Amino acid sequence: MAETEHRPTNFVRQIIDKDLQSGLHNSIKTRFPPEPNGFLHIGHAKSICLNFGLANDYQGTCNLRFDDTNPEKENIDYVNAIKADVNWLGFTWDGDERYSSDYFEQLYGYALELIDKGLAYVDFSTQEQMREMRGTLKEPGTNSPYRDTPIAENHKLFEAMRAGEYKEGECCLRAKIDMTSPFMCMRDPVLYRIKFAHHHQTGDQWCIYPMYDFTHCISDALEHITHSLCTLEFQDNRRLYDWVIENISAPAVPRQYEFSRLNLEYTVLSKRKLIQLVDEHHVAGWDDPRMPTIAGLKRRGYTPASIREFCLRIGVTKMDNLVEMGMLEACIRDDLNVNAPRAMAVLDPIKVVIENYPVDQSETLVAPNHPNDESKGNREISFSREVWIEADDFREQANKKFKRLVLGKEVRLRNSYVIKAERFEQDQDGKVTTVYCSYDAETLGKDPADGRKVKGVIHWVDAASGVPAQINLYDRLFNVPNPAGAEDFVSTINPNSLQVVNGIVEASLTNAETGVAYQFERTGYFCADPDSSAEQLIFNRTVGLRDTWGRTEGA
CATH class of the missing domain: 3.40.50.620 (HUPs)
Incomplete structure (x- = not known):
């Protein structure tokens, strides 16, 4: 035995x-x-x-x-x-x-x-x-x-x-x-x-x-x-x-x-209900990444190891219970945190122009594929005068808890230089479109020599080499923990279970393999969709870096 x-x-x-x-x-x-x-x-x-x-x-x-x-x-x-x-x-x-x-x-x-x-x-x-x-x-x-x-x-x-x-x-x-x-x-x-x-x-x-x-x-x-x-x-x-x-x-x-059979929060496992979701086009098919099917989980970026670990954690008993979705998500986070290579992607881009950086210059920087595993090696990322950052990473004014880019203050671009926001432009609706910055050429890969402290680090993508990508932000399919118990389970479908955004990803992701998960730094875990191609990159969010549902419910 x-x-x-x-x-x-x-x-x-x-x-x-x-x-x-x-x-x-x-x-x-x-x-x-x-x-x-x-x-x-x-x-x-x-x-x-x-x-x-x-x-x-x-x-x-x-x-x-x-x-x-x-x-x-x-x-x-x-x-x-x-x-x-x-x-x-x-x-x-x-x-x-x-x-x-x-x-x-x-x-x-x-x-x-x-x-x-x-x-x-x-x-x-x-x-x-x-x-x-x-x-x-x-x-x-x-x-x-x-x-x-x-x-x-x-x-x-x-x-x-x-x-x-x-x-x-x-x-x-x-x-x-x-x-x-x-x-x-x-x-x-x-x-x-x-x-x-x-x-x-x-x-x-x-x-x-x-x-x-x-x-x-x-x-x-x-x-x-x-x-x-x-x-x-x-x-x-x-x-x-x-x-x-x-x-x-x-x-x-x-x-x-x-x-006891598995009952999982925020989903239905009745074959009849799953067929209804497909037949009535509430989802895109049996392998829709919001579906609890093996095909759907695979397309979303779940790994075999994470599912096996989940099944081990929930155990085998004769008592019916409703398993928290957070337990399944914790299993994939634990797996990908150790195994997923890192990359940078900007989901809601605004442009940063570094005015004191040479107009025609471009350089190749080195970034680790995993911060805690040197065996995974490094990758090359390009840097030039214009880069993309997340819109949420810039504010004209902010309190001390905001450790990102603020007008008149400094922040570090991950694996790159320290920049300082000097001024910005807005469109007619008041949305920031461009932030003009200066950079310190002595800060690549180290703290500034003059001893000033830069607390914030943000991710970015080079505007010259970055690649447009469709980013599918998948979330839980239902708004209530037990949709199967609702009189009309379809009425509990989460209208925000899929949001599609047009982002920019670093050039290394052009060759991303289907089923290989990446951590988009500071954003979450993503994998290339089977329909993704060099001409049209498509990435599916597997899970966020943290359980935001758990924090919301506990608030």
Whole structure:
């Protein structure tokens, strides 16, 4: 068994430790079973990290198995996207990916086995009739008139269903369990339904498809899964899981264990709600950087390491809770603060003209790629008579707390000279357009020789070599911590979740690679968007340098 003492324990690890120590299992085998009907989100990442992480820590194996039993909503594009997301997060599944459809013939055989044992029957009731017979949480259900159909006849009817002799919705196969059970999932649940739909793996071979609760447990048994982990909404369904395994000639007896699903502030993780956001064009698609999908987080600049660390920090429990968005943002800040190279960009530019700097002169300065890591080397930045600075970094008058450029006072340009604001110009609306400064040529890379103190340091971009760029300032998609609990979650969308500004970036960013994060000094962490090009640079804000939401809420 792997050394796990350095990792936080949880009830799942305690179960595994006990099973291995008792000899119930010699090794563990887990699985991640996504349905290929959409993109994975941060909640799936928790399950991925749990299942693959346990397999890695205990030197076991983890299968990637697609729950592909609903062909009307599934397609191969989702399959490929899910595989890419799992790989991007840093995990590799055991052997080839698997599909529930790989087992359709065996599942069909197990259904016949239940029929032949008198534990399943073909029901011709309508959906409305079945709903009425099902009862309520307070009232028991009533038996279907087809419940006592003879075994031999049920066998023939089910074979006829497979042969396509009935229309969709005309009949289904149900388990014969207990219509008076206090657990609704045990009131003769449907095992198979008819669907004349093309399947991305089996084509038109089948017109009957098994339900999830029947398929999942048998797939686990066929793959000899030792610990089948799922979220708490499947807790009651464990009774059906166990009932199916107990009543068929399964090759193994897997066990299901439930943990709390991830609920994250300022977002929704319901697939239905995510689809609504996409379909109603509240976002630009599944990989919109405001979406909690793995594709969206990746496009925004989140790293696999930061997501794995987040999943480790939130832990695994049976208690539902709402995780603070600040925890996810702290994980990416911690990662990028150590690993992201530095660069300079001006998001709201005004021009600085250094009047005593030679008009035709330009020089190359050296700036560290990381202030605390010399191994990351240096980069060259150009400097000339005109530079861009942030509009917020200049004021005509300011108190002592303002440590940036003030008329008549000095400030240091990062990795460059000390300048002094002499005068400025405004447009007709009163906005400052140009600040005229002088510079001290003796201050490059050192404090002024005359002992005067310059407290402020601001970033800048050379006007001669700086490159225009579209900067997408992404923020939280919703204005309230729990939008899923709102009567109309769409009404809680943050209208300022995306602001697009036209900035200027240093020339080194012309070759920025997609997915590589940078710290724009004094501004935040950004990465090049996949649509970015040398002709049109586009950068997405991953996260600010500080949690401004937390400060606002605490004010």
